[in-house]
Every structure is written in C-alpha cells, then in structure tokens.
Amino acid sequence: VGKGFSGVETPLFETMLVVRVVAEEAEAQVPTQGDDVHEHAAEEVATDVVSPTPTSPSPSSPVLDTCSALAHRVKVLENDKVAQQLAIVKLKARVKKLEKLHKAKIYNIDLDYSLKVLSMQEDDTEVQEAVKIVTTAKLMTE
Template sequence: MLVVRDVAEEAEAQVLAQGDDVHEPAAEEVVTEHVLDTCSALARRVEGLENDKVAQQLEIVKLNARLRRLKKVRTSQRVESLDAMENVFNQGRIIVDMDQDEWIELVVD
C-alpha cells in the first residue's frame, strides 16, 4: 500500500514549529530578566534589613549601657543619702538648710 504524502502541509507544519521555537527564547529571556530583577530587588531588601538589624543591635547595646550607668548612679545616691541621714550632724545641717530656703516652711504640730 502506498501512502500519498502532502509535502506542502508538512512544510507548513515545520515552519510553524520553527516559528514557535523563535518565540520561546524571547519569552525565556523576558522571564529570565524578570527573575534577575526580582532577585536583585530581594537582595537589596535583605541588605537593608541586615543594616537595620545591626543599627537596632547597636542601639540596644547603647541603651543597656545607659541603663547600667543610671542604676549605678541611683544606687550610689541612695547610699550617700543613707549615710547623710545616719550622721546626726548632717541631720541638723539639713534642717538648717531647709529653714533657710524660702519656699520650704516648717510647721510645728
């Protein structure tokens, strides 16, 4: 049995198939470019977040140091005030200083 082939139809099919191949690399280039743009944007965003993280860590360290200094000053002031109140001479001097202040008025009950 002999089969008659239509050469024209096969040629058109090959041309259409080749035309599809031409569009595929262009589409792949667009997709590749889009992926690269997205990747670079995400890399910049990650870099920014890392910089923010470092800045926040530095601020936390500075605030902790400041808190320690304030606690130390507060503790030393409390010790000094206790020492001052325990000394009877200082109590008398503190009362005299309060008497000299115009805005403090002592009331005897």
C-alpha cells in the same frame, strides 16, 4: 562514510540512502544480454540525474511552525529571566537594608543595656549621696 564492521557501506546522510536504493534498483534492472547497451547507458544516466540533495520544505511546513513557536518561546523565557533577575536584585537590596536596620537596633539595644547596667551601678552611689544630703539637712534643721 565508509564500510562498517560487517562490510556494509554506511552513508553519511539519509539522502544517500535514497540514492543507494535507486542505484540498487538500477543494478537489479541491468539486462543480462550485452545487446542493450543503449538502454543500460540510459538507466545509468537516469540514476546519475537523481540529485542527492533533499527537497526544501514548503514555508508552511510544521517544522518551520515549530521553529517559530520555539523561537517565540525563547524570547518569552528570556524576558521572564530578565524580570526575575530584576526582582532578585530588588530583593537583595531590601535584605541588605533590613539587615542594616536590625544591626542598628541591636547596636542600640546593646548600648542601652550597657547604659542601664552602668546607671544601676551609679544609682547606688547617687542614692547614698542623696541619703547623706538628706540626713545632713535633717540634722541642720533639728
């Protein structure tokens, strides 16, 4: 990309390092005498012919195998995620249903308790009335 703090040129891609090494080798092989201009030009052309593009990996490379394995794993995990979400929805519905049932039971228990309390209070008056009726019936029969 540019020169760093120490003045060293930092390339953008790793393939640029390879080209840089080739260029350095070409500079090292430059003849010291000016008579071999044709050889020097041929060397420069040879360094220019080297393409900085990386070679494409073969179809059976481990990178593609890893990529396909990871893609398959992602699909499996997505299916698991959907299954778990469905299970969560079912469990939430079950919890709501059980909460409604328990609320109804508690409500009925509360109603039964209040009725029992009221009936216990009424029993005293009913018992007193029954006692009056029985005593008047006894008095009438005697």
